[in-house]
């Protein structure tokens with residue numbers, strides 16, 4: 229894997245704030261190479277990315293290891309025209325980017341698991 233760090237640049241161009249944030253996210257995500265990603269690292273990565281995109285938090289994705297925050301797509305993204313529905317109540321979470329079969333809405337996320 230090729231990794232470009234700031235010190236690899238022959239000329240040190242000033243970087244935009246957005247680019248710095250994206251690189252900060254990429255550095256967290258890449259780590260030392262091919263290490264298996266952890267939930268914590270993933271969330272740190274997403275958080276850095278979010279700072280550069282200011283995307284809307286729309287719900288959660290449920291996985292064996294826990295919940296991941298689900299965000300609206302960045303402006304200008306190409307998305308599917310399928311709704312994202314909640315796996316528990318079938319309510320609409322978002323009007324595009326679906327289907328996602330493990331999405332959970334805020335209401336169900338806040339409920340006790342046995343009450344969903």
Ligand SMILES: [Zn+2]
Pocket residue numbers: 314315316317318319332333334335336337
């Ligand atoms: Zn729901």
